[in-house]
Amino acid sequence: MDIEEKIINSLRSTASFISGEDLSRELDISRVAIWKHIENLRHLGYKIEAQHQRGYRFIYAPDRLIPMEIRYGLNTRIIAQDIIAYDEVSSTNDIALDLAGRGVKEGTVVVAERQTKGRGRLSRDWFSPARKGIWTSIVFYPEFKPVELCQINLILGVAIAEAVKKETSLHVRLKWPNDIIISKKKVGGILLEMSAEMDKIKNLIAGIGINVNIPKKDFPLALRETASSLSIEKGSEIDRVSLFREILCQIERYYLLFKKSGFTPVRGKWLDYNETLGRYIEVKTGGENFYGQAVDIDIDGALVIRLENGILKKIMSGDVFLIF
């Protein structure tokens, strides 16, 4: 924790003023140094009131995904022990893949205010405008096999759904395998990328994109019918930092639950948020299209559909289109 983080945390710990003298004693630096750090904090967007003879008082924090803001009050043990934040990157997944190759700690979080080449699955574009969403990637070194990847998508989906519900009270749903949906529109997605050797995952990058405060007019025309943001659905802006903290917390919670008790309890939760089962769907997978009714999520996390000829087909990856 650097000095500025310590100063802001001290100021936040009370609703009243803290004198420059007390801060300087607590942190063992001069009062002039305190004043300079306060100026730096103001440049970051923190609102700090200063009053002669009373000292400094915290007013509010900026709407910025910067490490010290994300860390404030965050209660995780694995996820986000290291946070690397950027104003702009090509894709947070690229940075995280590179960092994972260099062996950074499990749970390292890369987050950016804007992505210039954000991507979805199969190299599709992911719209990631500045300061309106959560564009993040988390590094994992899971001890399971590539075939279990399907389950990881669903685990992350449940964690995100829980966090969004808790922070916004919105009626969030999950569409297999990786869509976060509200009122039939996509508000977020998950992109898993890994490097594997033999039958073992070396590292896994969980890329997560959530449209938080994007106004309707900012979406490209091509997305206006299918995509939405939490603020559009809620009718008011959402606190991005607080939502991000909750997402990190829930991811840790479900990741640990999965490691301890396997997929069954998470599957149960996923079913609570399910927007896929029971529906008549089209699935595009590996150049093939299938039509049928989605009937189950099996214990591998695969989608089971009943084809028109009655045969049950298990799908491990692909795109699902809800027909009715």
Ligand code: BT5
């Ligand atoms: C996904 O892919 O849904 C995964 C999205 C993952 C994005 C995160 S952001 C942080 C990390 N770094 C990255 O570069 N990516 C990850 P997929 O299921 O393939 O959906 C992609 C499709 O969703 C596109 O072809 C568009 O039709 C649509 N789309 C693009 N941007 C969108 C947005 N912001 N909101 C909703 N839909 C979008």
